[in-house]
Amino acid sequence: MTSTDSRIAAVRLSGVHRRYGDLAALDGVDLTVPAGTFTAIMGPSGSGKSTLLQCAAGLDRPTSGSVEIGGTELSGLSERRLTLLRRERIGFVFQSFNLVPSLSAAQNVALPLRLAGRRPARTEVRGALARVGLADRARHRPAELSGGQQQRVALARALITRPAVLFGDEPTGALDTVTSRQVLGMLRQLVDEEGQTTVMVTHDPVAASYADRVVFLVDGRVADELRAPEAEGVAERMAALETAGAGAVRGADTVRGAGAVPGPGSAVVEVAGR
Numbered sequence: 043m044t045s046t047d048s049r050i051a052a053v054r055l056s057g058v059h060r061r062y063g064d065l066a067a068l069d070g071v072d073l074t075v076p077a078g079t080f081t082a083i084m085g086p087s088g089s090g091k092s093t094l095l096q097c098a099a100g101l102d103r104p105t106s107g108s109v110e111i112g113g114t115e116l117s118g119l120s121e122r123r124l125t126l127l128r129r130e131r132i133g134f135v136f137q138s139f140n141l142v143p144s145l146s147a148a149q150n151v152a153l154p155l156r157l158a159g160r161r162p163a164r165t166e167v168r169g170a171l172a173r174v175g176l177a178d179r180a181r182h183r184p185a186e187l188s189g190g191q192q193q194r195v196a197l198a199r200a201l202i203t204r205p206a207v208l209f210g211d212e213p214t215g216a217l218d219t220v221t222s223r224q225v226l227g228m229l230r231q232l233v234d235e236e237g238q239t240t241v242m243v244t245h246d247p248v249a250a251s252y253a254d255r256v257v258f259l260v261d262g263r264v265a266d267e268l269r270a271p272e273a274e275g276v277a278e279r280m281a282a283l284e285t286a287g288a289g290a291v292r293g294a295d296t297v298r299g300a301g302a303v304p305g306p307g308s309a310v311v312e313v314a315g316r
């Protein structure tokens with residue numbers, strides 16, 4: 043038991059299934075993300091990472107199971123309430139930045155507040171840009187900014203509502219190594235200095251090493267996790283998962299006993315030895 047286990051859960055998934063016809067994209071995921079922590083989600087292609095992120099962020103609804111954000115159970119919410127919750131409590135950054143090209147950096151950052159019917163104060167927007175080191179780029183359009191700067195604008199936009207959770211779907215996937223490290227350093231700093239709960243899907247073991255823990259998915263299930271990850275250990279674990287494949291996970295699960303229901307955060311099946 044580490045000190046993070048006793049913190050309030052920012053996100054909690056219990057028995058989450060997401061099916062597409064016969065295909066189980068998520069096959070019973072239990073995952074607790076303590077507030078103020080940085081979690082990376084990894085796994086082979088098709089293992090359910092994007093689906094997990096979408097369900098955890100209230101962008102998609104599970105077929106069954108429970109998702110809570112900041113103690114609010116999402117399954118009972120109407121579309122309208124869910125939209126409001128997403129707007130107020132969730133920040134999202136994507137690989138492709140998704141900035142509006144015709145708007146300046148400041149206007150992009152102000153967008154979530156405008157959508158919520160608020161007229162953002164200039165200082166609020168400037169403050170959000172300053173947090174990501176771009177106070178002097180407020181009037182620039184996305185095309186006038188580098189990739190790293192665009193992603194920092196997207197980050198400022200995601201954070202302006204002070205969300206309970208920041209989700210990133212490969213947020214550094216389109217950036218070069220140096221810029222990628224800058225953005226990751228910024229994410230780490232937001233967690234350390236502002237307690238910003240962050241959940242990020244990534245393919246990159248170095249990116250994952252900035253997190254407090256890495257959760258590995260295989261075939262829509264939590265197969266393993268690594269705390270205080272280092273890039274080398276993450277890469278080894280990924281390689282083991284990719285070569286072991288689904289059979290090893292299912293096999294290990296059987297050894298542990300079918301029907302055992304692991305508690306939140308403890309759904310860990312060792313696939314490969316350390």
Ligand code: ADP
Pocket residue numbers: 062065066067085086087088089090091092093094
């Ligand atoms: P990852 O992000 O790990 O690559 P995904 O969450 O995108 O995995 O996908 C998990 C599985 O669900 C894959 O087999 C994928 O083909 C399937 N899947 C994802 N989205 C859909 C969809 N909208 N319709 C049908 N199948 C889907």
